[in-house]
Amino acid sequence: GNSVTQMEGPVTLSEEAFLTINCTYTATGYPSLFWYVQYPGEGLQLLLKATKADDKGSNKGFEATYRKETTSFHLEKGSVQVSDSAVYFCALSGSNTGKLIFGQGTTLQVKP
């Protein structure tokens, strides 16, 4: 079945450091891929998406490229801020019911 694997956290970085959170997936067909962010005490917010191979999703300085050959969708940001501290979820959807398959989440802590 479909599945998503994220790198385990927590990830601790200093402000202005480069961020990479790895995400790989297993799926049949051509799923859409997403990154969600969850700040403490809040719901999940869609951060970015890619709907086909080689698409690059971007938002708020975050980027991720849909790599079908490596079945990956790694999240990157060139310079993180303290306000980026949150839990990040990678997800895929490919069924007609629109059900999302989530990774376990990666906690990012950015220190001043």
Added chain:
Amino acid sequence: NAGVTQTPKFRVLKTGQSMTLLCAQDMNHEYMYWYRQDPGMGLRLIHYSVGEGTTAKGEVPDGYNVSRLKKQNFLLGLESAAPSQTSVYFCATKGQYYEQYFGPGTRLTVT
């Protein structure tokens, strides 16, 4: 636009009590979902609906019931709450590209 809203935000129940969580959306989306989020377990799908009057089971449906009488509302019911149902519950709707939009969550504690 409010997007997706959930009521209540917090609730404490005693074992055996019942309650209903309400999800409302003003996005005119057909599909709606209920998830629960537990530490170390990620998000798990409880039930979902592909349109008014329809419901279907997700990954962890036992102990929950749902109804979708109106397109904009999706109700999650607990008939006899158990401590194992202590969790944070999220409602979501599906957009055009399979992305989902989440509500702010309901934090439920069952003692």
